[in-house]
Amino acid sequence: MLKIYHSQGARSLRVLWLCEEMGVPYETAEASFFKPSDAFKTVNPLRTVPAMQDGDVTMIESVAMMIYIMSKHGPTDLEVKPSEAGYADYLQYLMFGEAGLAAYGNPLVATRFMAPADQKQNFTAGYLKTAILKRLEFVGERLDGRPYVAANRFTAADISIAYIATGAKFVGIEDEFPASIKAYIENLWQRPAFQRAAAVK
Ligand SMILES: N[C@@H](CCC(=O)N[C@@H](CS)C(=O)NCC(=O)O)C(=O)O
Incomplete structure (x- = not known):
């Protein structure tokens, strides 16, 4: 299952929102700015939010995470295909x-x-x-x-x-x-x- 390091109000919202729209299961882990856990610091040495783990895969860019999830768990109308207008x-x-x-x-x-x-x-x-x-x-x-x-x-x-x-x-x-x-x-x-x-x- 996707593990999303999240903090309320941070860009992890993009990733959670996308998962909720698609019905993709995920779990969250705390990603505090002020008191980052050792786990979070290991996953993302930059300590920016979000980070995401999917098995062996680790990502630290929210828009790239959205593209990854749509590609892995799609097809979805949230994505526009090259053949489409727009x-x-x-x-x-x-x-x-x-x-x-x-x-x-x-x-x-x-x-x-x-x-x-x-x-x-x-x-x-x-x-x-x-x-x-x-x-x-x-x-x-x-x-x-x-x-x-x-x-x-x-x-x-x-x-x-x-x-x-x-x-x-x-x-x-x-x-x-x-x-x-x-x-x-x-x-x-x-x-x-x-x-x-x-x-x-
Ligand atoms: N381009 C990154 C930016 C991540 C980012 O800067 N997140 C903010 C919170 S929404 C953060 O961690 N700021 C603290 C910092 O820049 O050190 C993404 O889209 O995931």
């Missing part, structure tokens, strides 16, 4: 959720919680916040009122993108999200699979 959008937004959005959040979180008081509002923090909001504006414009980013259906790309709303709470910028993105994510959060995943401690 494949390029799917690939792009699957990656964009991390590389174009959430990755910008890490230094912002670190600055908020770890920087000296006189550095918390520095140029870089301002740049990162603006960068995230600008990119969300872009996604909102591309959505143009549609409920999903690719292939006119709910896919793993939506799971990838939606994580930014959870991560943003650590830095208090969720209220500044464009209205179109708030509506998009609120709709995704209605999914029972999301609610089950979000409730996992």
Whole structure:
């Protein structure tokens, strides 16, 4: 069974949500930032969350974990095939959720919680916040009122993108999200699979 090192509010939510959507069984193990267990430190020396074990396989990238699970446990409509319209959008937004959005959040979180008081509002923090909001504006414009980013259906790309709303709470910028993105994510959060995943401690 998949073992997912999880912390509530962390990117492990993506992996749990995907498993819940697909009905793939998993177990979780604690991945505390502040008091990492020896097991977690061994599995992921970087101590970033999530990590995942599947037998001999160990992974530490959440979007790669989603691709792995869909390939191993699919087929699933959460994935868009190369032959389908929307494949390029799917690939792009699957990656964009991390590389174009959430990755910008890490230094912002670190600055908020770890920087000296006189550095918390520095140029870089301002740049990162603006960068995230600008990119969300872009996604909102591309959505143009549609409920999903690719292939006119709910896919793993939506799971990838939606994580930014959870991560943003650590830095208090969720209220500044464009209205179109708030509506998009609120709709995704209605999914029972999301609610089950979000409730996992
Ligand atoms: N690209 C990685 C990023 C993992 C990551 O940075 N996770 C955050 C929590 S959501 C973390 O562990 N931050 C602590 C740190 O960067 O040291 C992924 O998508 O899994």
